[in-house]
Amino acid sequence: MHHKSYISAKIDMFLLIAMLKDKIFGNKSSGCGCCGTRIVSLRQVNVGGRSIGIQGLDETFQEYFKMGKTPVDSTGNELVEDLKKLNFIAEGAEEMYKKVFLVEYQRYYEARKK
Numbered sequence: 001m002h003h004k005s006y007i008s009a010k011i012d013m014f015l016l017i018a019m020l021k022d023k024i025f026g027n028k029s030s031g032c033g034c035c036g037t038r039i040v041s042l043r044q045v046n047v048g049g050r051s052i053g054i055q056g057l058d059e060t061f062q063e064y065f066k067m068g069k070t071p072v073d074s075t076g077n078e079l080v081e082d083l084k085k086l087n088f089i090a091e092g093a094e095e096m097y098k099k100v101f102l103v104e105y106q107r108y109y110e111a112r113k114k
Contacts, residue, residue, distance in 0.1 A: 040086065047093075047100050055086040057101075061108045071106040079105065 041058040044051045060082055069075050076098035080089060089097050 045100050045104060048096050054083060056083060057104065061105055064105065065109060065112055071102050071109050073102075075105065076102040 040056045042053050042055050043057045045054055045057070046052075060079065064075065064079070069078070079101040080094050080098050083089070083097075083101065
């Protein structure tokens with residue numbers, strides 16, 4: 001019995017590590033998926049007067065820019081939906097995040113458009 005619980009604990013630990021690894025580094029289903037596991041950026045943005053860490057912002061901006069997406073209102077909705085996959089965005093706060101993401105993407109877009 002002791003041996004079985006030891007194995008079970010090892011399996012649980014392995015699953016926990018795998019889950020944390022995917023959360024920290026992303027996995028094949030996050031982003032484009034072409035590169036397998038990758039490190040995901042973490043950038044601080046000001047949302048409603050609070051500094052919030054957003055995972056994957058830089059990678060998402062890079063993908064959007066490559067696809068030719070401009071910083072318009074509909075892009076803000078897409079940014080919120082895509083970044084929700086890696087970040088907790090409270091229900092009802094989407095509009096605040098959308099505005100912040102659009103301002104940040106506008107900066108990113110303008111800096112690279114030249």
